[in-house]
Structure formats: structure tokens, C-alpha cells
Amino acid sequence: MSYKTFLSEFPTFNAQYAIELLHSLNSTFDSQCSTNENLRNIMLDLAKRDDNCFYETALRAYRQLQNDKSHDLTTIFNNKEFNDTYNFCKKERENSNTTKSYKVANVHVTPTSTCIMPLEATGGHRALRHKDFNGVNDFCLVYLKPDSGAKYIKKCDRYQRVFQSGIEICNNRYHAFGASNSQLRESSYWFIRAKSREEAHEKRQKFGDFSR
Structure with a gap:
């Protein structure tokens, strides 16, 4: 599957931007994504559940890969980690001030x-x-x-x-x-x-x- 085809499967701008961010690391991300169908499928599933939370999860993966190019992305893109991130983001939204950004x-x-x-x-x-x-x-x-x-x-x-x-x-x-x-x-x-x-x-x- 080509990168553009994979990118197009993500339903929203936030989800696609998360993939673009990871792709900017070049082979650091692409090598895992291209060879691991289970990783691709779970990423698509998580993006469809909540695209904002998916972006935050991808941002965490991006920072982890910057420090460790061989980090196993399935330790970040999984249901448990995603649920933890979702709950954290929900609390952040509830406690945020009214200043629009x-x-x-x-x-x-x-x-x-x-x-x-x-x-x-x-x-x-x-x-x-x-x-x-x-x-x-x-x-x-x-x-x-x-x-x-x-x-x-x-x-x-x-x-x-x-x-x-x-x-x-x-x-x-x-x-x-x-x-x-x-x-x-x-x-x-x-x-x-x-x-x-x-x-x-x-x-x-x-x-x-x-x-x-």
C-alpha cells in the first residue's frame, strides 16, 4: 500500500495530520507502518474513534521515535494506551480556561x-x-x-x-x-x-x- 493511499483512509484532517507528522520522520515511522498490517489497522480504528485523541497519541509516538528510532509503536497505538489518553484529554478539556486558542x-x-x-x-x-x-x-x-x-x-x-x-x-x-x-x-x-x-x-x- 502506498503512503498516499494509506493517508487517504483516515477520515479527518486531524487524523491525517497525525500521519503526516509521523511520516515526516521518514523511515523511522515508515518501516514499521509498511510492514505491520496489525499496526495499520489499529491506527485506523483508533483514528475513527476520536481524531483529537488519535493526534495526541501520534504526537506521543512522534516524540518517542525522535528519542528511540526503533521504538515499537504497538506499545503506544493500542486500546489501553488510547483509553488512558482519551481520559486525560477529556479532563484537560473540562478544566481548560475560556480563552480561545x-x-x-x-x-x-x-x-x-x-x-x-x-x-x-x-x-x-x-x-x-x-x-x-x-x-x-x-x-x-x-x-x-x-x-x-x-x-x-x-x-x-x-x-x-x-x-x-x-x-x-x-x-x-x-x-x-x-x-x-x-x-x-x-x-x-x-x-x-x-x-x-x-x-x-x-x-x-x-x-x-x-x-x-
Whole structure:
């Protein structure tokens, strides 16, 4: 089974993003997933039960694999661990304050790589609440980063391609939408779900002044 076929079997954006996050570790995740049908099946089952809890479970697996590339993922993706995570997440939601925050797709681009990162919590931008858009999953934050060991960001072909061709996340294309002055100082940008730069421009016109 190809990676894209496997990804498409997951029913929601959160579940697909969890798989994209694990896939960003390359062979560390892919080698286990491609050879273990039981693992694939339990992941699909858990994602259908609760996609937010599935994402949190995948985030735990992501961090574990960063520390131990050979960690057995079936010790994380199983009913007992999932139920524990579900109960923890439920308590977190019940005890959370009323301050509204959003978890947004997060991509780091370097001269040599484009890497899906864990969802980023943000107070959001008014674009996330705009009536003509479809909420948080229509947006992602893109950060331009230097390669490991480098100190400064310099112009390169990969950065140019990202702004010309966009970024694919969960089988959707995202194109540059805008950035505030503070974002520009951090080399970060909002991207919006759009099939082309022209469609992104049309959505930008609906929104108006991005700096406000």
C-alpha cells in the first residue's frame, strides 16, 4: 500500500495530520507502518474513534521515535494506551480556561527540507474566524528556517518553490496568504488552502488588510 493511499483512509484532517507528522520522520515511522498490517489497522480504528485523541497519541509516538528510532509503536497505538489518553484529554478539556486558542498546521522549510511539525497553538488571526473561510484547517503556518548549523536564512530555490507552488498537507494544497510585520521579522507566513496562487489571491481580496 502506498503512503498516499494509506493517508487517504483516515477520515479527518486531524487524523491525517497525525500521519503526516509521523511520516515526516521518514523511515523511522515508515518501516514499521509498511510492514505491520496489525499496526495499520489499529491506527485506523483508533483514528475513527476520536481524531483529537488519535493526534495526541501520534504526537506521543512522534516524540518517542525522535528519542528511540526503533521504538515499537504497538506499545503506544493500542486500546489501553488510547483509553488512558482519551481520559486525560477529556479532563484537560473540562478544566481548560475560556480563552480561545487554535491548533494550526505548522511547517518548517529549510534549504534542504520541508518538514511537517506538531500543530502550533495560537491565539489565531481574524482570518481564522472569517465567514468566507472554513476555519482552522484552511490555514497553516510556514516558517523559513536555516539548515542545522547555519545561523542565517538566505535565499534559495526551495524557499522560492514554496511561494510559487505552495505546500501539500493532507492531500490539500496551501498557498501563501499573508503575514504581519511581526511574522515577517520571524520569517513566518500564513498559508491558506487553495488549488492555485490565483485562488489564494481571490481569498486574500475577500479578507482585506492582513496587518489588522
